[in-house]
Amino acid sequence: MAILKIVTYGNESLRQKSKEISKISKKIRILAENMIDTMYKNNGVGLAAPQVGENIRMFVIDVSLDNEPYNPIVFINPKIIKKEGATHEKEGCLSFPNAFVDVRRYSYVKVKALDINGKPFIMEAKDGSLLSRAIQHEYDHLEGILFIDHSRNIFEAIKVLEENNLPTVQKDKMLDEKDIEDLLSNEDNKADNNE
Ligand code: ZN
Numbered sequence: 001m002a003i004l005k006i007v008t009y010g011n012e013s014l015r016q017k018s019k020e021i022s023k024i025s026k027k028i029r030i031l032a033e034n035m036i037d038t039m040y041k042n043n044g045v046g047l048a049a050p051q052v053g054e055n056i057r058m059f060v061i062d063v064s065l066d067n068e069p070y071n072p073i074v075f076i077n078p079k080i081i082k083k084e085g086a087t088h089e090k091e092g093c094l095s096f097p098n099a100f101v102d103v104r105r106y107s108y109v110k111v112k113a114l115d116i117n118g119k120p121f122i123m124e125a126k127d128g129s130l131l132s133r134a135i136q137h138e139y140d141h142l143e144g145i146l147f148i149d150h151s152r153n154i155f156e157a158i159k160v161l162e163e164n165n166l167p168t169v170q171k172d173k174m175l176d177e178k179d180i181e182d183l184l185s186n187e188d189n190k191a192d193n194n195e
Contacts, residue, residue: 004038004052006094009146010167011053014095018055018142020077024118028058028076032116035060036072044094046134048141051095059138063130073123078113078139086183087128091137091147099164101157103150104180105133149173152181 007013021028031054039047039060048059057077064071085107090100107128114120125132137147148169151157157169 001037002034003041004034006038006042006047006051007053008166009093009096009161011095013050013053013055014141014146015144015173016050016055017144018050018057021056021058021114024076024114024116028056029116032058032060032074036062036074039072039094040070042094045130046138047094048138050141050144057142059141061131061134061138063134074116075111075113075135075138076115076118078111078135078142080109080111080135080139081122082108082110083136084108085128086180086187087133088152088184089128089133091133093137093147095146096148096161096166097164099148099160099166101148101160102152103147104152104175104177104184105136105150106180108132109135111135111139145175146173149175150177152184 035047035052038052039062045063046059046061049056059075060072062070062072083106087107088102088104091103092100108126109132110122110124112120112122125135148157154169154174161168
């Protein structure tokens with residue numbers, strides 16, 4: 001058991017695309033255990049390997065509540081096989097201490113991955129749940145994509161990063177996401193009409 005050092009925004013490992021894991025070796029198992037311990041130690045709901053400087057396709061998530069038993073899930077070589085709907089929420093990241101920004105996400109995802117024993121599993125996460133958003137957030141890390149790239153309001157993102165002494169947004173990395181934004185705008189309009 002060891003607590004690993006989490007790299008912060010600005011470290012180039014966060015912008016690299018991670019490699020598939022070809023064999024779940026003892027080293028990978030130990031890394032997964034250490035990532036879980038590191039996630040708990042930092043009160044996170046997820047942690048991806050690039051955040052501890054390892055550019056391999058693995059992340060861990062635990063969205064259980066404080067009064068529930070620990071329920072860590074390890075995802076190895078994950079693939080998002082279905083995504084639908086739209087949601088938005090303030091999100092943070094252990095690589096961005098204290099910075100929270102409103103980001104766009106799909107509300108539903110279906111993901112396929114291997115567990116720590118190499119056994120394939122499929123998981124669905126619905127209704128913009130914490131699990132759904134965590135899967136999308138951690139999966140992005142394996143692609144070198146960061147939550148701020150999904151910001152609904154770039155000015156908010158710039159301000160929050162500045163306030164927390166983090167490097168500024170990379171405008172060329174910002175995602176367009178017109179499909180999600182259109183769905184969100186429709187919902188906003190509907191809400192206005194009902195008032
Ligand atoms: Zn993150």
